[in-house]
Amino acid sequence: xxxxxxxxxxxxxxxxxxxxxxxxxxxxxxxxxxxxxxxxxxxxxxxxxxxxxxxxxxxxxxxxxxxxxxxxxxxxxxxxxxxxxxxxxxxxxxxxxxxxxxxxxxxxxxxxxxxxxxxxxxxxxxxxxxxxxxxxxx
Numbered sequence: 720x721x722x723x724x725x726x727x728x729x730x731x732x733x734x735x736x737x738x739x740x741x742x743x744x745x746x747x748x749x750x751x752x753x754x755x756x757x758x759x760x761x762x763x764x765x766x767x768x769x770x771x772x773x774x775x776x777x778x779x780x781x782x783x784x785x786x787x788x789x790x791x792x793x794x795x796x797x798x799x800x801x802x803x804x805x806x807x808x809x810x811x812x813x814x815x816x817x818x819x820x821x822x823x824x825x826x827x828x829x830x831x832x833x834x835x836x837x838x839x840x841x842x843x844x845x846x847x848x849x850x851x852x853x854x855x856x857x
Contacts (some may be wrong), residue, residue: 725781726801728846731793734769734786737844744817747776754789765789778810795845804851808836815850818842828852 730737735751742749750773755766768786775781782801787793803814813826821843827840828850836852 725783727783727785728801729793730784730786730844731795732768732786733844734772734784735747736768736803737846738769738772738774738782738784740842740844741774741782744814745774745776745778745780745782747774747780749774749777755787763789800839800849802851804841804849804853806853806855808834810853811850811852815840818848818850 728734728737738749738751751769752771753766754768754770757770761855765786765788768789769784770788771783771785773783780803786825794843802813805811812828819840819842822841824838824840825847826837826839828836834854836854838850839847840850841847
């Protein structure tokens with residue numbers, strides 16, 4: 720298996736809902752393990768929280784996420800964004816529409832000065848997304 724780069728997002732208790740939402744957006748196979756799966760009775764209140772979740776899509780996307788471990792503080796920041804790019808306009812516009820549902824758009828998905836169609840939004844979980852539809856080189 721080749722090396723790969725993918726985002727890993729930490730949540731404050733709603734990783735399950737976020738991962739299920741992203742599966743609705745992108746499709747694919749979602750695997751989730753809870754703290755209870757590995758900690759048994761020691762997991763306490765976090766037993767149903769996600770220790771590790773991974774969404775893998777047919778298109779080659781991999782997204783990993785987890786709820787913060789028990790006893791640690793969630794520190795959301797604006798230093799994470801997830802970029803989705805390619806040439807399949809219908810596919811990418813579909814992702815854009817679903818990601819923006821319930822979220823906010825900071826840059827509308829439209830043609831930019833570099834020739835591609837690009838947009839930025841923040842989904843309903845506070846994650847920033849960049850969508851770029853490349854102009855086919857001809």
